[in-house]
Amino acid sequence: MPDATGLELIAQELRDAHGADAVVDTTYFRDKATVTIAPAVVRDTLAHLRDRGFRFLASVHGVDYHPEEPRLGVHYELLDMTEVDRITVKLRVPTDAPHVLSVTPEWPTADHQEREIYDMFGVIFDEHPDLRRILMPEDYEGYPQRRDFPVGGEPVLFTHNEPHNPGYWR
Amino acid sequence: MEVRRERLGAGADGEFRARQLRAQQMLRGELEGPDLQAHVEQGVLTTTMEKAANWARANGIMPATFGLACCAIEMMGMVAARVDVARFGFEALRASPRQADLLIISGRISIKMAPVVRRIYDQMLEPKWAIAMGACSSSMGVFNNYAIVPAEKFMPVDMHVPGCPPRPEALVYGILKLRAMIMAKPDMAWRTRYGGRGTEEFVESELAVDPAAAHAIGVTGGGEGSRA
Amino acid sequence: MSELDVGTRPGGISYREQEESIELAHLPHPEHEELLTLNLGPHHPATHGVLRLITTLEGEVVRDIKPIIGYVHTGIEKTAEDKSYWKVVPVVERMDYLSYYFNAMAYCGCVEKILDLDVPPRAQYLRVIHLELNRIASHLLWLATGGLDLGAISVFWYGWRDRDAVLDLFEMSSGQRMHPRYIQVGGVAEDIPVGWAEKVRSFTKSYPARLDQYENLIDNNEIVLQRLRGVAAVDEQTLLDLGVTGPLLRATGNPWDLRKAEPYSSYDHFDFKIPVGTIGDNYDRYRVRMAEMRESVRIIDQALEGLPEGPYISDNRKYALPPRHELATSMEALIHHFKLVTEGFRVPPGEYYYPIESPRGEMGVYLRADGSAKPARVHMRDPSFVNLQAFKPMVQDLYVADLIAALAMLDPILGGIDR
Numbered sequence: 001m002p003d004a005t006g007l008e009l010i011a012q013e014l015r016d017a018h019g020a021d022a023v024v025d026t027t028y029f030r031d032k033a034t035v036t037i038a039p040a041v042v043r044d045t046l047a048h049l050r051d052r053g054f055r056f057l058a059s060v061h062g063v064d065y066h067p068e069e070p071r072l073g074v075h076y077e078l079l080d081m082t083e084v085d086r087i088t089v090k091l092r093v094p095t096d097a098p099h100v101l102s103v104t105p106e107w108p109t110a111d112h113q114e115r116e117i118y119d120m121f122g123v124i125f126d127e128h129p130d131l132r133r134i135l136m137p138e139d140y141e142g143y144p145q146r147r148d149f150p151v152g153g154e155p156v157l158f159t160h161n162e163p164h165n166p167g168y169w170r
Numbered sequence: 171m172e173v174r175r176e177r178l179g180a181g182a183d184g185e186f187r188a189r190q191l192r193a194q195q196m197l198r199g200e201l202e203g204p205d206l207q208a209h210v211e212q213g214v215l216t217t218t219m220e221k222a223a224n225w226a227r228a229n230g231i232m233p234a235t236f237g238l239a240c241c242a243i244e245m246m247g248m249v250a251a252r253v254d255v256a257r258f259g260f261e262a263l264r265a266s267p268r269q270a271d272l273l274i275i276s277g278r279i280s281i282k283m284a285p286v287v288r289r290i291y292d293q294m295l296e297p298k299w300a301i302a303m304g305a306c307s308s309s310m311g312v313f314n315n316y317a318i319v320p321a322e323k324f325m326p327v328d329m330h331v332p333g334c335p336p337r338p339e340a341l342v343y344g345i346l347k348l349r350a351m352i353m354a355k356p357d358m359a360w361r362t363r364y365g366g367r368g369t370e371e372f373v374e375s376e377l378a379v380d381p382a383a384a385h386a387i388g389v390t391g392g393g394e395g396s397r398a
Numbered sequence: 399m400s401e402l403d404v405g406t407r408p409g410g411i412s413y414r415e416q417e418e419s420i421e422l423a424h425l426p427h428p429e430h431e432e433l434l435t436l437n438l439g440p441h442h443p444a445t446h447g448v449l450r451l452i453t454t455l456e457g458e459v460v461r462d463i464k465p466i467i468g469y470v471h472t473g474i475e476k477t478a479e480d481k482s483y484w485k486v487v488p489v490v491e492r493m494d495y496l497s498y499y500f501n502a503m504a505y506c507g508c509v510e511k512i513l514d515l516d517v518p519p520r521a522q523y524l525r526v527i528h529l530e531l532n533r534i535a536s537h538l539l540w541l542a543t544g545g546l547d548l549g550a551i552s553v554f555w556y557g558w559r560d561r562d563a564v565l566d567l568f569e570m571s572s573g574q575r576m577h578p579r580y581i582q583v584g585g586v587a588e589d590i591p592v593g594w595a596e597k598v599r600s601f602t603k604s605y606p607a608r609l610d611q612y613e614n615l616i617d618n619n620e621i622v623l624q625r626l627r628g629v630a631a632v633d634e635q636t637l638l639d640l641g642v643t644g645p646l647l648r649a650t651g652n653p654w655d656l657r658k659a660e661p662y663s664s665y666d667h668f669d670f671k672i673p674v675g676t677i678g679d680n681y682d683r684y685r686v687r688m689a690e691m692r693e694s695v696r697i698i699d700q701a702l703e704g705l706p707e708g709p710y711i712s713d714n715r716k717y718a719l720p721p722r723h724e725l726a727t728s729m730e731a732l733i734h735h736f737k738l739v740t741e742g743f744r745v746p747p748g749e750y751y752y753p754i755e756s757p758r759g760e761m762g763v764y765l766r767a768d769g770s771a772k773p774a775r776v777h778m779r780d781p782s783f784v785n786l787q788a789f790k791p792m793v794q795d796l797y798v799a800d801l802i803a804a805l806a807m808l809d810p811i812l813g814g815i816d817r
Contacts (some may be wrong), residue, residue: 029748029749029750030511030512030514030748030750032750032751034749055638056638056641057641058641058643058753058760058762058779059641059751059762059764059777059779059784061764061777061779062777063749063764063766063774063775063777064775075751075764077751077762077764077779081652081654081659084659084660086751088751107639107641108639108640108641108787109639109640109641109642109784109787111787112783112784112786112787113783113784116783120475133468134467134468135467135468135471135816135817136281136282136317136468136471137281137282137468144316144317144473144476145475145476147479147774149316149476150316151314151315151316151473151476151477151479151480152315152316152317152473153310153314153315153316154310154314154319154320154323156309156310156314235443236441237447238447238448238469238470239447239470239472239492239495239812239813240492240495240576240577240813242447243495243496243539243576244575244576246539246542246543246558247558247561247562247565250554250555250558250559250561250562251555251558251559251562252558252559252562265442265443267441277470278470278472280468280469280470280471280472280816282468282469282471283440283448283469283470286439286440286441286448286469290441306472312477312488312489312492313472313473313474313477313489313492314477315472315473315476315477315480316473316476317471317472317473317476318472318473334492334577335576335577337575
């Protein structure tokens with residue numbers, strides 16, 4: 001893992017290259033480095049880290065930070081296979097403007113993963129080749145993984161409530 | 171699946187007695203014409219032919235290969251050599267629903283898959299049965315959430331096999347119970363032990379009965395007993 | 399053109415010649431503008447679960463493929479947010495339903511990392527033994543269904559014979575054949591029973607011979623060679639770009655394996671090799687998995703040899719249940735037990751991504767803890783979900799039969815893909 005100083009160096013490089021507000025925060029938790037960036041510079045950041053050796057995008061996943069704003073987060077887990085290093089890039093977008101530039105053109109692995117984040121959280125990835133729902137039915141309304149979406153469920157059917165079972169097949 | 175139960179009739183005016191007398195007359199050569207025909211038809215068709223048909227259907231069930239999730243692995247285990255379902259004659263798992271009798275819904279049915287399951291079930295030809303294998307297809311299982319649906323909501327299920335996943339032996343037990351049901355000798359199981367006669371779910375019209383009265387034996391402990 | 403070519407098509411090209419060249423564009427084939435879109439629907443005997451493939455075919459050659467998933471989406475991640483940390487383990491286990499110990503291990507490892515909880519060495523070794531047994535079981539099922547897809551149905555019965563033996567071992571140690579909730583936060587749920595180690599040893603002693611039998615049957619079989627050799631090869635850089643890990647990547651020659659690269663749960667105590675292939679075709683994938691099973695047997699033997707004495711779960715009563723006999727004597731134990739069973743333990747706020755090497759590749763769990771007794775976000779980075787993206791380059795311009803074989807060698811598990 002890039003240690004704390006390495007992380008600060010990377011953050012400084014990013015600030016130098018892409019503006020002082022490119023890097024919102026750096027975190028070093030349990031020996032793992034995290035850079036929180038502004039959503040606008042996501043492609044540049046990943047390209048920069050790719051030049052630094054982090055050539056494998058292991059995971060793209062979303063989080064809902066409700067009730068903290070901005071609510072929706074997208075995390076990119078990068079891996080350097082030669083040095084065996086991992087670094088996380090995080091960004092946060094609010095629900096009213098959930099647009100993030102898609103990294104699929106340069107990192108083809110993000111294709112299905114970004115579609116999943118769109119499906120589950122409603123983050124819209126601009127310039128994604130095929131942004132549609134991947135896990136839920138295409139015409140589903142709502143973003144299930146958001147914290148304010150109800151878990152849902154059905155009452156368990158016993159014999160005593162069986163007559164009240166909708167039984168749509170009858 | 172309708173199961174008709176008829177009293178055999180004790181006493182001199184019961185139907186059984188009448189049939190006995192008619193059989194006696196036939197043997198003596200006293201039945202003729204339409205009476206004889208009616209007697210023969212009754213004896214052969216309603217009893218023997220139906221039984222034979224049920225016996226054939228029950229012993230040659232062809233399950234459809236319908237594996238959805240983890241239960242499918244145990245269903246494969248059932249087909250495998252240790253718990254060999256071929257010893258009952260059920261090893262011919264057909265991929266096409268047109269050729270299958272039994273739909274073993276092995277696994278959780280998500281809302282995207284539910285119309286597909288229904289379509290497969292519709293494509294099967296009568297007589298057909300469905301087993302909801304595992305907890306997820308019967309009653310949402312471990313996950314009681316927005317994404318899955320119990321099978322009973324959109325298709326009739328004949329047998330529920332509990333477990334998560336049920337052992338292959340448990341699934342075979344369930345299939346054998348279904349087999350007994352098909353042969354019109356359904357297994358009374360807990361009803362014999364707790365005296366729950368009259369609560370069989372086989373006949374739909376009985377579900378119009380007040381469930382509290384049907385459960386008056388107190389199996390469920392009277393939680394909903396005050397419903398009028 | 400030999401004299402066996404009976405008949406020619408208009409244009410003077412025989413069927414035989416047409417078949418040999420996949421690249422049909424240069425041939426004046428009258429129908430090559432016609433593409434057929436076929437739906438290998440969710441219910442299909444060969445799609446390893448409910449995978450829907452919309453295949454665009456030109457004759458029998460696959461020109462485009464679009465996988466549609468979501469037919470077994472269970473909302474596991476959403477359900478996990480609703481349960482206390484301890485109760486998430488059974489939910490998460492049912493995700494990649496063939497490598498259940500790995501799901502639990504990734505999740506528990508992540509929680510332990512955030513908690514900074516130490517796992518006792520005996521628990522680590524027990525975890526390794528169960529994980530490697532699960533790897534063998536998973537690869538056996540891959541072999542069984544792969545053989546079934548190729549038409550070698552007898553491999554199905556053989557694979558299941560050994561898989562039943564492994565499931566018996568699981569049943570002996572934890573009570574369940576599948577999804578046993580054995581790996582817990584802080585260690586394992588209970589210690590192995592007396593006699594288990596001997597049973598595992600007898601299994602590992604007999605298993606390499608069985609593997610030899612399978613390899614004798616399959617490895618040099620002419621039909622297998624024709625169907626798997628040189629088929630569906632994808633080069634390493636494409637796979638890395640697509641985020642593919644696991645046996646698929648190792649078949650191309652890249653020895654990336656998290657057990658060696660980022661050892662977890664005392665994998666660095668064991669001596670084992672990472673099998674790699676050469677060109678990454680179906681045959682290499684097959685051979686890599688067979689060799690991995692042998693290495694797993696070695697790891698299990700070493701772990702059994704060196705199994706240390708000690709507790710099987712962490713001593714920290716804030717996170718692990720106290721042993722039952724203490725409840726009668728100690729008040730603190732009773733309070734801890736009560737707290738753990740009702741509310742569950744609380745995890746201080748933090749986020750972590752914990753990857754392990756599952757039979758299909760890098761399985762990672764991202765966990766966000768917000769200080770309460772329930773996780774705020776559990777995301778499983780499932781290897782099959784990412785590996786499925788490699789399916790298109792694998793089957794581009796292959797026959798439909800090769801598509802089925804490639805799907806078998808890809809080894810997707812739809813439970814993991816759909817979660």
